[in-house]
Amino acid sequence: xxxxxxxxxxxxxxxxxxxxxxxxxxxxxxxxxxxxxxxxxxxxxxxxxxxxxxxxxxxxxxxxxxxxxxxxxxxxxxxxxxxxxxxxxxxxxxxxxxxxxxxxxxxxxxxxxxxxxxxxxxxxxxxxxxxxxxxxxxxxxxxxxxxxxxxxxxxxxxxxxxxxxxxxxxxxxxxxxxxxxxxxxxxxxxxxxxxxxxxxxxxxxxxxxxxxxxxxxxxxxxxxxxxxxxxxxxxxxxxxxxxxxxxxxxxxxxxxxxxxxxxxxxxxxxxxxxxx
Amino acid sequence: xxxxxxxxxxxxxxxxxxxxxxxxxxxxxxxxxxxxxxxxxxxxxxxxxxxxxxxxxxxxxxxxxxxxxxxxxxxxxxxxxxxxxxxxxxxxxxxxxxxxxxxxxxxxxxxxxxxxxxxxxxxxxxxxxxxxxxxxxxxxxxxxxxxxxxxxxxxxxxxxxxxxxxxxxxxxxxxxxxxxxxxxxxxxxxxxxxxxxxxxxxxxxxxxxxxxxxxxxxxxxxxxxxxxxxxxxxxxxxxxxxxxxxxxxxxxxxxxxxxxxxxxxxxxxxxxxxxxxxxxxxxxxxxxxxxxxxxxxxxxxxxxxxxxxxxxxxxxxxxxxxxxxxxxxxxxxxxxxxxxxxxxxxxxxxxxxxxxxxxxxxxxxxxxxxxxxxxxxxxxxxxxxxxxxxxxxxxxxxxxxxxxxxxxx
Numbered sequence: 001x002x003x004x005x006x007x008x009x010x011x012x013x014x015x016x017x018x019x020x021x022x023x024x025x026x027x028x029x030x031x032x033x034x035x036x037x038x039x040x041x042x043x044x045x046x047x048x049x050x051x052x053x054x055x056x057x058x059x060x061x062x063x064x065x066x067x068x069x070x071x072x073x074x075x076x077x078x079x080x081x082x083x084x085x086x087x088x089x090x091x092x093x094x095x096x097x098x099x100x101x102x103x104x105x106x107x108x109x110x111x112x113x114x115x116x117x118x119x120x121x122x123x124x125x126x127x128x129x130x131x132x133x134x135x136x137x138x139x140x141x142x143x144x145x146x147x148x149x150x151x152x153x154x155x156x157x158x159x160x161x162x163x164x165x166x167x168x169x170x171x172x173x174x175x176x177x178x179x180x181x182x183x184x185x186x187x188x189x190x191x192x193x194x195x196x197x198x199x200x201x202x203x204x205x206x207x208x209x210x211x212x213x214x215x216x217x218x219x220x221x222x223x224x225x226x227x228x229x230x231x232x233x234x235x236x237x238x239x240x241x242x243x244x245x246x247x248x249x250x251x252x253x254x255x256x257x258x259x260x261x262x263x264x265x266x267x268x269x270x271x272x273x274x275x276x
Numbered sequence: 277x278x279x280x281x282x283x284x285x286x287x288x289x290x291x292x293x294x295x296x297x298x299x300x301x302x303x304x305x306x307x308x309x310x311x312x313x314x315x316x317x318x319x320x321x322x323x324x325x326x327x328x329x330x331x332x333x334x335x336x337x338x339x340x341x342x343x344x345x346x347x348x349x350x351x352x353x354x355x356x357x358x359x360x361x362x363x364x365x366x367x368x369x370x371x372x373x374x375x376x377x378x379x380x381x382x383x384x385x386x387x388x389x390x391x392x393x394x395x396x397x398x399x400x401x402x403x404x405x406x407x408x409x410x411x412x413x414x415x416x417x418x419x420x421x422x423x424x425x426x427x428x429x430x431x432x433x434x435x436x437x438x439x440x441x442x443x444x445x446x447x448x449x450x451x452x453x454x455x456x457x458x459x460x461x462x463x464x465x466x467x468x469x470x471x472x473x474x475x476x477x478x479x480x481x482x483x484x485x486x487x488x489x490x491x492x493x494x495x496x497x498x499x500x501x502x503x504x505x506x507x508x509x510x511x512x513x514x515x516x517x518x519x520x521x522x523x524x525x526x527x528x529x530x531x532x533x534x535x536x537x538x539x540x541x542x543x544x545x546x547x548x549x550x551x552x553x554x555x556x557x558x559x560x561x562x563x564x565x566x567x568x569x570x571x572x573x574x575x576x577x578x579x580x581x582x583x584x585x586x587x588x589x590x591x592x593x594x595x596x597x598x599x600x601x602x603x604x605x606x607x608x609x610x611x612x613x614x615x616x617x618x619x620x621x622x623x624x625x626x627x628x629x630x631x632x633x634x635x636x637x638x639x640x641x642x643x644x645x646x647x648x649x650x651x652x653x654x655x656x657x658x659x660x661x662x663x664x665x666x667x668x669x670x671x672x673x674x675x676x677x678x679x680x681x682x683x684x685x
Binding site: 039047111120126127231257 | 302303305309311312315318320322323326483484486487490491493502505506508509511512513514515516517518519521522523524528529530559560563564592617620621622623624628638641642645646651654658661662665669
């Protein structure tokens with residue numbers, strides 16, 4: 001019983017139980033990933049322990065196999081394209097929303113973050129039929145457009161949060177000192193919310209980088225991305241090279257998410273400074 | 277926004293700016309709204325529309341559609357219907373006849389070949405009356421069920437796909453009834469999707485509650501570390517986590533090797549490509565989605581409330597039910613609805629770690645889109661799934677309004 005944790009005199013079995021469950025849940029969350037990743041350094045081709053020896057041969061294969069390299073390139077191009085487009089659209093929308101009344105703002109906000117709750121399969125099939133009609137299925141452009149839909153909500157959420165803590169008086173002050181509106185936004189507002197913008201666009205990149213369902217529908221053989229290669233690897237033949245690719249993906253995602261987290265803390269700290 | 281610079285305010289240019297300013301403000305909103313309307317809303321709406329709008333027969337065989345709808349559906353169809361079909365098929369393009377045939381095939385499985393055969397036979401001109409012509413080409417045209425099927429398929433707006441997605445059909449004599457038991461699939465699939473989501477949500481809730489509590493009760497330094505441990509798998513690509521489970525759980529995988537080595541089992545236990553595998557992988561994916569909202573509510577609850585309850589003489593369980601649980605309630609709601617909504621629409625996880633009996637609505641939407649190109653049915657199933665999600669999100673909006681969920685560390 002969590003509440004009784006505050007009840008000092010009694011030895012608390014509920015609290016202990018909570019601790020035990022917590023440890024078990026953390027083991028469940030982390031051990032599977034941790035147990036599998038070292039297999040990418042195996043010198044053998046079976047995914048089991050004990051490993052016959054250590055080697056980097058699977059990483060070598062990953063970096064020399066053109067299919068994996070193409071997938072990496074596609075992922076990077078689509079991710080960067082989608083993140084850039086999401087940032088432009090999401091940021092301008094967030095700035096505009098800041099000037100709306102509360103009711104209009106919550107409606108627009110709900111509309112813009114709707115892709116987060118829409119089942120991806122419905123977006124994927126809808127976009128597949130729609131972009132096929134436009135002749136954009138099986139193109140990188142089509143994939144960038146599709147991934148911009150799932151990336152924009154993150155930029156909107158991130159930028160809106162930062163703007164709510166931004167003091168609009170600063171813009172007025174800048175204008176009264178003779179700055180044009182554009183100058184005031186660029187020199188005063190953007191620097192203040194920059195960490196949030198960068199975090200939002202990195203989030204949009206990661207969202208695209210990890211997305212698989214839409215790409216499964218939209219990509220032809222030439223547009224396959226890293227997650228889809230991984231998907232094919234899991235479905236067809238699971239070899240250590242798939243795990244090596246997984247290690248590369250984890251490193252990229254976790255590295256980016258760590259940057260986002262640092263930026264977030266930075267902007268929280270900045271907020272604290274402004275308020276204090 | 278009131279402008280302060282006075283001198284410029286006087287000029288006509290500034291007046292224009294004043295008019296334009298709100299426009300500019302909304303102008304910034306416009307690109308994003310337009311983009312979302314075209315690339316998000318429009319594709320989804322036009323997909324969902326395919327579930328009720330199916331104009332193939334009406335467009336390909338316009339005279340037949342009109343004639344067959346003018347017939348009351350009782351007794352034998354009048355001569356006008358036969359004449360209309362002969363006239364339509366004489367002028368129709370082969371490819372579009374096949375299109376209409378596909379739609380008619382959903383009503384009666386041999387309809388497509390019958391239509392194509394009839395269309396090519398009609399290329400030889402004949403002076404016989406239309407009814408004789410058609411029945412000479414194929415005796416099936418004497419069978420009125422083919423005509424009542426035509427009558428069901430003739431309107432552009434059809435309930436066929438939606439009914440099919442619910443294992444129902446329009447009966448010959450009018451009215452709606454269940455399809456034959458061996459054809460019934462989708463009610464089962466819907467039930468399966470809903471029940472898998474419920475089980476996953478339940479397991480996640482039971483596991484996440486103590487974890488969220490433990491993290492919120494930890495000292496701030498530990499809290500950061502523990503949250504990082506929740507976020508690490510959250511940040512790890514779904515595909516990576518799924519591949520880890522396949523490696524671990526397959527028959528010659530790590531878990532089975534351990535079980536065999538330790539002598540607990542004599543032969544490998546099937547842990548994956550069945551319901552067990554789906555539950556394990558889903559719970560692994562969804563736990564952070566449950567832990568984080570519950571945690572974010574718990575961490576904001578002052579210990580003073582429970583202390584006050586104790587000091588007023590409440591027992592431990594009473595304090596829990598009457599004080600703590602109501603305070604945590606918004607977090608539980610958010611976590612459960614978030615988890616349920618995400619799981620019910622999931623595609624990848626059941627596909628990779630489930631068997632054929634574990635596939636949910638998403639699988640069939642994908643299947644009918646890509647494999648059999650039955651977009652109407654895919655769309656009807658998409659309508660079913662969207663309805664589920666909208667109902668849940670509506671509930672979330674109604675009941676979870678008070679809670680401000682922050683899915684952040």
